[in-house]
Amino acid sequence: MIPSVLPTYSRAPLHFVKGEGSWLIEEDGRRFLDLGSGIAVAALGHAHPIIVEALTSQAQKLWHVSNLYEIPQQQALADKLVDATFADTVFFTNSGTESMELGVKMARKYWYEKGQPGRVEIISFTGAFHGRSSAAIAAAPTEKMVKGFGPLLPGFVQLPFGDMDALKAAVTDKTAAIIIEPIQGEGGINVVPDAMLQEIRKLCDDTGTLFIADEIQCGMGRTGRLFAHEWAGVTPDIMLVAKGIGGGFPLGAVLATEDAASGMVAGTHGSTYGGNPLGCAVGLAVVNAITEPGFLDEVNRKGALLRQKLEGLIAENPDVFTEVRGQGYMLGLKCKQPPVDVVKAAYEEELIVVPAADNVIRLLPALTLNEEEIAEAIERLDRTAKAVAAQG
Ligand SMILES: *Cc1c(COP(=O)(O)O)cnc(C)c1O
Secondary structure, three states: OOOOOOOOOOOOOOEEEEEEEEEEHHHHEEEEEEEEEEHOOOOOOOOOOOHHHHHHHHOOOOOOOOOOOHHHHHHHHHHHHHHOOOOOOOEEOOOOHHHHHHHHHHHHHHHHHHOOOOOOOOEEOOOOOOOOOOHHHHOOHHHHOOOOOOOOOOOOOEEEEOHHHHHHHHHOEEEEEEEOOEOOOOOOOOOHHHHHHHHHHHHHHHHOOEHHHHHOOOOOOOOOOHHHHHHHOOOOOOOEOHHHHOOOOOOEEEOOOOOOOOOOOOOOOOOOOOHHHHHHHHHHHHHHHHOOOOHHHHHHHHHHHHHHEEEEEEEHHHEEEEEEEEOOEEEEEOOOOOOOHHHHHHHHHEEEEEOOOEEEEEOOOOOOOHHHHHHHHHHHHHHHHHHHHOOO
């Protein structure tokens, strides 16, 4: 008999009933150190007083009105994001997938309005993940996501990760945009080198192609900059945001330059919930906290410390871990054993880590994870590694 919840997930038998900062409390009382943040969502940790206050005070006033009316919270959050980034304009969504949809639509509409309606192709890279809609799976067609779900939407081309020659050859008068995660998340914390992002920016400038950065996972302070592309000193034309921006409230955004967004006039796109007062009040509190002076310096300092300790952990446990990669608080540990086995062993040590492709476990802690908790994380990872090694 089919379960009452559609069985599309393989879930761990854990029932968390409460969260406090970087800690999750199980029904049975066990306290888990959370290095997953609900897949990079709980950017300020669980139940941070700042977002609890933003949510509850807005909840007592007004939740939703629809985009038929002006929404001051949405305006304030858009102004804040425009101030803090390359972008001139923002559209609010409720998830990463919806941000991806608009990114694709915006790029195609751009070329349509420029009188080049044939420029529809979106180029992506292997290892990418852009969401689960029909457009998003066409852009990142892994077998398990596309098999049986055809026909795939046309107009997507996928190239080998990091192959600049293939990319240069693939950009033609049919290309609308190149979409890239500056650090691939689901793909296994694959960092796109700064020089490559710069080269892609130049290729886009030379050919007019739009550069879409998918910063749904690597953005919102996770790498130690507000957005990961900032490390390379280049800016995209369109950027997809979600996950961390709501700190746990379903919120996403598409940020764009005035030029890239020029086709999106009244009536061309919309969302019932997107940018509602409740979500934007929380989003504003999250963005204000992350852009507070010194906050990202701390993420960089603590990220470097965690990384350094992970290097030590690898040296201690070479039969389990082989490599650490990533930036800030977006780190991956490459495993010799299947990452799901390591994740399960970590549960026994009351530690939450998240599997990814390429035999990697992801560490995506709350940006507020402190030094004491880093030390605790390393101890629990060390015990995890010893247990995995003992299993053979
Ligand atoms: C999670 C993720 C998405 C999809 O976001 P949803 O909110 O699950 O729809 C898209 N791109 C990247 C890089 C992601 O990490």
